[in-house]
Amino acid sequence: MSAQQGPEQAVTMRDVAERLGVSTMTVSRALRGRPGIGEETRQRVLAEVAALGYRPNKQARSLRSGGPSELVGLVVTNLANPFYARLAIGLEEVCLRQGARVVLGSTGGDQAVEREVVADLLERGVDGLVVVPSGHDHSHLGGEQLRDTPVVLAAGPPMGIEADCVLVDDFGGTRAACRQLIARGHRRIGFLGLPPSLWTGSERFRGYAVALEEAGIALDERYVSRHRGDSALAEETARAMLVLPDPPTALLTANNRNTVGALRAVRAGGYPVALAGFDDIELADMLDVPLTVVSYDPAEVGRAAAALLYERREAAAAAQPRRVIVATTLVDHPRPRQVRDDSSF
Incomplete structure (x- = not known):
């Protein structure tokens, strides 16, 4: 420990990186003997570590002993949404092959919490971050704020910073679903959306609105709801739409939580x-209500994010940010065939 550091102020990996003007990832790789940095840089790091008296975090080191030697942080907004579980599976699949372990943090959609979670993960010396952003201010995810730790955004594009990102074709998928409903004769289509402040919310609403406009159908605000995905609220909203004097003949939902709410409303009221x-x-194929879904593999979002993260680590810092779009398809889940009861025979 250097003379400047008292016992209550242990030297961190971030301190070493700041003194040398390098990233925490570079310090981490030098200490672990990992490839990807030059020998001169490695020696500079080791010399600075010795001068400052840096000691690796014992808790993090014990977690890694006998297993993966690097950490990748994943920050999501809502652990109750199955999308994030599948995303994490895809991310971990690639990271484990690279000798890394995934550490998960949840924000509840609160940007202040997101800043705290990101700062905590950085302090723990993560070698990269995949973040599902909570709001529009991404300044805390910029290169300077992260001390050059590589970051990839998932399910939302970067705003105010330059960063790689992986998006789902939110606009195209919703537009295709709405077009199919229109092609099947529906003119009054209710939309159970997400807040316009969310990228997914704005893009999926745009797909719905464009499909209606292309078909010459005026958008009726009575048939539109845009709230954070919550099955109970979606059920309540769907019920309100379906008791209108001229109710929608079809409902289009912006995520799986809203779909569950709509299904409950339709089944409870017996609405056609x-x-x-x-x-x-x-279990969509087991429902007694026919359902069309905009399908894609959330695990592919995680795999693509991991691929971008590792490519960024090897790329020059000035390399242009990349954007990957995960495609969607429409899948029809028809009503299951009725099984005849032969018990009376």
Whole structure:
């Protein structure tokens, strides 16, 4: 420990990186003997570590002993949404092959919490971050704020910073689903959306609105709801739409939580309504209500994010940010065939 550091102020990997003007990832790789940095840089790091008296975090080191030697942080907004579980599986699949372990943090959609989670992960010396952003201010995810730790955004594009990102075709998928409902004769289509402040919310609403406009159908605000995905609220909203004097003949939902709410409303009221929704849902093929879903593999979002993260680590710092779009497809889940009861024979 240097003379400047008291016992209550242990030297961190960030301190070493700041003194040398390098990233925490570079310090981490030098200490672990990992490839990807020059020998001169490695020696500079080791010399500075010795001068400052840096000691690796014992807790993090014990977690890694006998297993993966690097950490990748994943920051998501809502652990209750199955999308994030699948995303994490895809991310971990690639990271484990690279000798890294994934550490998960959840923000509840609160940007202040997101800043705290990101800062905590950086302090723990993560070698990269994949973040599902909570809001529009991404300044805390910029290169200077992260001390050059590589970051990839998932499910939302960077705003105010330059960063790699992986997006789902939110606009195209919703537009295709709405077009299919229109092609099947529906003119009054209710939309259970997401807040316009969310990228997914604005893009999926745009897909719905464009499909209506292309078909010459005026957008009726009575048939539109844009709230954070919550099945109970979606059920309540769907019920309100379906008791209008001229109710929608079809409902289009912006995510799987809203689809669940719409299904409950339709089933409880026995309404003859067509349903289509973004995100596939488990057991959709077993429902007694026909359902069309905008399908894609959330694990592919995680795999693509991991690929970008590792490519960024090897790329020059000035390399242009990249954007990957995960494609969607429409899948029809028809009503299951009725099984005849032969018990009376």
